[in-house]
Every structure is written in structure tokens, then in C-alpha cells.
Amino acid sequence: MFFVASKVIFFCIQPSSLAFLALAAGLISLSLKRSKLAAFFLSAGLGIVVLFGFLPGGNILVLPLEQRFASHVPDVPHEKISGIILLGGFEDGAITASRGGLALNESAERLTETLRLARALPDAKVIFTGGSGSLLGGEGMGAQIGQFFIEAGLDPSRIVIENKSRTTYENAVFTKALVNPKSDDTWVLVTSAYHMPRSVGVFRKAGYNVVPYPVDFRTRGRRDAIRPFDSISAGLQRTDLAVKEWLGLLAYWVTGRSAPLFPGP
Incomplete structure (x- = not known):
């Protein structure tokens, strides 16, 4: 049950899915002539795409995970x-x-x-x-x-x-x-x-x-925190991967499967 629930929940809330859902909601709102609601959803969807698809938001999220044991x-x-x-x-x-x-x-x-x-x-x-x-x-x-x-x-x-x-x-x-x-x-x-x-x-x-x-490091180090991605799909994929790990850390800590929230050396 835990396995199925985790897969379904993450599929729905991963950043790439949220971007799609927000853009879809914006288009539906436009068709219903709800201009303010449409503007909100379209802005949210485009914001996710820009921040995590092009700008280095995904690298910023994955860097603390990779750096945790990088020197060890x-x-x-x-x-x-x-x-x-x-x-x-x-x-x-x-x-x-x-x-x-x-x-x-x-x-x-x-x-x-x-x-x-x-x-x-x-x-x-x-x-x-x-x-x-x-x-x-x-x-x-x-x-x-x-x-x-x-x-x-x-x-x-x-x-x-x-x-x-x-x-x-x-x-x-x-x-x-x-x-x-x-x-x-x-x-x-x-x-x-x-x-x-x-x-x-x-x-x-x-x-x-x-x-x-x-x-299997995905970043070169802290300098990648300011390096944009060369494709939107790569940025969103990196973000989904990082968010999955952060949510996994939280879920394992809450359920007692890991003692510390963020295990370290």
C-alpha cells in the first residue's frame, strides 16, 4: 500500500505534472471566461517551467543531496x-x-x-x-x-x-x-x-x-547552482528527481524508516 500510494501521490505532485495541470487549468479558465483565474494558473504553470525547466532551480534542489557525502x-x-x-x-x-x-x-x-x-x-x-x-x-x-x-x-x-x-x-x-x-x-x-x-x-x-x-553525480558542484539548463525537459527531469528524494527523506523520517531527517556522514 505504501509503495502504490507513494507512486500515485508523487505522479500528481511532481513539478512537471504541476506545471501541466496549472497550464491546463489556465486554458480551461480562459474557455470559461474566468480571466483572473486563468491568469493565475497560466502564470503559475509558466513560472514552474521557467524556474525549473530553464533556470537552475533543479540543480539548487539536487546539490544539497549530492554534496552531503561528496567529500567522503x-x-x-x-x-x-x-x-x-x-x-x-x-x-x-x-x-x-x-x-x-x-x-x-x-x-x-x-x-x-x-x-x-x-x-x-x-x-x-x-x-x-x-x-x-x-x-x-x-x-x-x-x-x-x-x-x-x-x-x-x-x-x-x-x-x-x-x-x-x-x-x-x-x-x-x-x-x-x-x-x-x-x-x-x-x-x-x-x-x-x-x-x-x-x-x-x-x-x-x-x-x-x-x-x-x-x-552518478548529476552536478559538477556548487557552480551549477547558477548554470541554466540547455533544454526545458532536462531541467524539469532534474527537478522531479530532486523533489522525489526530498519527499522520500521526509516520508521515511515520518514513518520511522530512517532515524534522522537528513542523514549525513
């Missing part, structure tokens, strides 16, 4: 590592199922950096966790990811696959049932930089001692 990226962790936990979200299960191979999206760095870490830490387990996060359903990626790691030269005995989870909370809980983390275990957590604060909060709450390893 180790080259290769030096302490004894029990395992490397790779969060899904870098794959397109529907395309893979239809076309074959392993279809990756813009978050593919999660996978490539995990492989690099796995080779640098030959005694560590490699855990992939992630099922379909689509409300309409989709294909799990466990078999394809496991085969990718084997073909890349990893020992199959090191690989642990969890492909039922649909949320970050389920990533932590379902994986815990497979690996049974001990208090003296240390786990490298690999996910996109903007997603790291929420992920760290959830995994710590579940009892993991994690070393954050953020990848």
Missing part, C-alpha cells in the same frame, strides 16, 4: 569490508526482457563502479538488491546482473542477488534477510549521490554499518 568518497575503503551493496535503478528491465542483453540507463555508473570495487576488494561479497520500481510492474534484473558479474570475472560464490524489493526500505530489509549483517561487519553502499542520504538512513536504521560510496 574513498578511492577504495581501507577497513575490512564484508560486502559491497549495489542498489538497483541503473537498469531497464522492460528493454532487457524485450531486446536481450543488459539495458542500462543514465545511472549505469552504479554498476561499473561496483565492478571496480569488487576487483579491488576480492574478499568482499557483492550484493545486488533491486526489483521493479514501476507501478505498472516490470521485470526483475537479478539473473542478468548476476550473469554480468560472472562474465566480468567475479567468482559466483561471492555474488548475492535480491530482486524482489521495490523501494529503498525494501532494499535494506530484504537484503538483511539474505546476508544477516553483524555488528562488526562493514558494508560499502553504492548508489547515486543524490540518493545516498536516504539510502544511508535506511540501511543504518536496519542495522548496517555502511561506508557510503556515492556515484
Whole structure:
């Protein structure tokens, strides 16, 4: 229920949807000759498009998320590592199922950096966790990811696959049932930089001692807070992504799935 509700609510309130709804309401108001109401809705819709589609509003929202752990990226962790936990979200299960191979999206760095870490830490387990996060359903990626790691030269005995989870909370809980983390275990957590604060909060709450390893940065740093986007669609996409994470942090904190509101180093 939580999963379905979160997907439906966010679809309705994400900035790109709000811009569309405001513009649509403005046009309807115009057709009804409600000029003041039309002006309000059209101004609101256009304001969202300009602020977050062209101006760097999306970057301003995503920067605090990415910067939270940006200065804590180790080259290769030096302490004894029990395992490397790779969060899904870098794959397109529907395309893979239809076309074959392993279809990756813009978050593919999660996978490539995990492989690099796995080779640098030959005694560590490699855990992939992630099922379909689509409300309409989709294909799990466990078999394809496991085969990718084997073909890349990893020992199959090191690989642990969890492909039922649909949320970050389920990533932590379902994986815990497979690996049974001990208090003296240390786990490298690999996910996109903007997603790291929420992920760290959830995994710590579940009892993991994690070393954050953020990848897939979407900004170059604070200078992007003044850099406009070169396409409206890119700006709105960045904004939707950032707003989703901020709302996720709030929801996980309110429901007790993460102890602090904004987990940090």
C-alpha cells in the first residue's frame, strides 16, 4: 500500500505534472471566461517551467543531496569490508526482457563502479538488491546482473542477488534477510549521490554499518547552482528527481524508516 500510494501521490505532485495541470487549468479558465483565474494558473504553470525547466532551480534542489557525502568518497575503503551493496535503478528491465542483453540507463555508473570495487576488494561479497520500481510492474534484473558479474570475472560464490524489493526500505530489509549483517561487519553502499542520504538512513536504521560510496553525480558542484539548463525537459527531469528524494527523506523520517531527517556522514 505504501509503495502504490507513494507512486500515485508523487505522479500528481511532481513539478512537471504541476506545471501541466496549472497550464491546463489556465486554458480551461480562459474557455470559461474566468480571466483572473486563468491568469493565475497560466502564470503559475509558466513560472514552474521557467524556474525549473530553464533556470537552475533543479540543480539548487539536487546539490544539497549530492554534496552531503561528496567529500567522503574513498578511492577504495581501507577497513575490512564484508560486502559491497549495489542498489538497483541503473537498469531497464522492460528493454532487457524485450531486446536481450543488459539495458542500462543514465545511472549505469552504479554498476561499473561496483565492478571496480569488487576487483579491488576480492574478499568482499557483492550484493545486488533491486526489483521493479514501476507501478505498472516490470521485470526483475537479478539473473542478468548476476550473469554480468560472472562474465566480468567475479567468482559466483561471492555474488548475492535480491530482486524482489521495490523501494529503498525494501532494499535494506530484504537484503538483511539474505546476508544477516553483524555488528562488526562493514558494508560499502553504492548508489547515486543524490540518493545516498536516504539510502544511508535506511540501511543504518536496519542495522548496517555502511561506508557510503556515492556515484552518478548529476552536478559538477556548487557552480551549477547558477548554470541554466540547455533544454526545458532536462531541467524539469532534474527537478522531479530532486523533489522525489526530498519527499522520500521526509516520508521515511515520518514513518520511522530512517532515524534522522537528513542523514549525513
